[in-house]
Amino acid sequence: MQSDSPIQHLRKIEDLIKRMEDLSSHIDRFQQISNAQITELRQECDAILAEAKQDYHALIIAAEKMGQDLAPDIALGDQRLNNTWLALYRHHGGATAEEIAQDLKRHRTTVSTNLNTLVLMNLAKKERVGHEVYYTAVLNKE
């Protein structure tokens, strides 16, 4: 390095910059491909999950129509809490208060109060995802 002339030195640095730029561009390209692949995989997972949840929901509703009760008995004394829990159970993977309110044909505030009571009773879980709060039925109190 000491023996290099300034012009050679400059060329070397230019070469290093070029190689770094190429590498960086490769990283970007790989990342794009990787992101695209990950997104593709995620979309596939989401679609399968949505289909499974839909089937799960439809199966429980169909069974109820045929008089078969597939939901576990959580032995809640209060019918309103019981109905709210069952509605939540039908939504495997969680639902918002709005969705449960639509299922039960009750106002959102009423359902939200019942869902929050179920959370306090450890019969439901609550999770915020972005602006939405999702509730999930808990099967086993322990």
Place this chain on the structure above:
Amino acid sequence: MEAADIESFRKKIIVVYSPGGGTGKSEIAANLACCLAQRGLRTWILDTNTFAPAQDIIFGFPPGRKTFSDFLLGTLDSAIPCYDISDLLESGDAGYLFLTPCNRADPDIRFSLYEHLASNTIPYGNIPAALFQGMRINEIDLLIIDTFSSFEPINEVWLSLTECLMVISRINDIDLENLKLMLSDDHIIDIEHKLLIFSNVQLDEERRALADVDNHVMSRQIEDGQSRASLAEYLIQAPMISGLRGAGIEIYERAFLYSEALATFGYGNNRKGLFVQQKHNDQFSATIEHLADTILRRIGR
């Protein structure tokens, strides 16, 4: 909190509701709370009427302290302010009386709360936990919730939390028509125990109802309390009220007659309408005592 604790708390909540304003709902709620506290229960009365609060006046509660309005605005930690006002009870009474008033004096709080209620941005989801927490900390035997007479979303919270609803109504066209409307609402149908109590019933010297009510109901003589046929049996036959049959609400066998003491209700030490500060030999107090018995039976105490 254990599920069993919460189920037990819910059974201790009594919601006092009405199809319109001016029925005497708050006075009945306050006096019932006093009566139950005098019987040795740890009783909490929660004023949730942010629009037209009453309990601070009835109990002579001083302004300037934190209220339920502050809780709703989220300016407090998670707890609902709850004040021990047992000194209002007569000495020798074993129970405790707790009060949560609503804000009256601060216009900023009132305005801000109005905005939040109008835009539905009150975090209603936090109420159950705060309420049950308050009941646990103060070891509450009975919580009486004095509400807004409306279909405001906040009332849905109280209606969801109770298994015992007391509806206070006058006997006139407006209240009875609104009552029918109210009783057809799923949120009220869902409540297990519903008790309809008539108030402000006026009688003349012959113990017949005065003009504003007898058009519909009181064409026969009312005998309150020691009647040959109970008032409930009598009321249920009246055309306006018979429409309520099948609505799944029980009509309370007595009624609160128009009360001079409540009508001339005063501030400060002249709180004639407060049960604990008067002799217990008037019709109002007797009905409160009887109602307390009925409520205690309903909730299995």
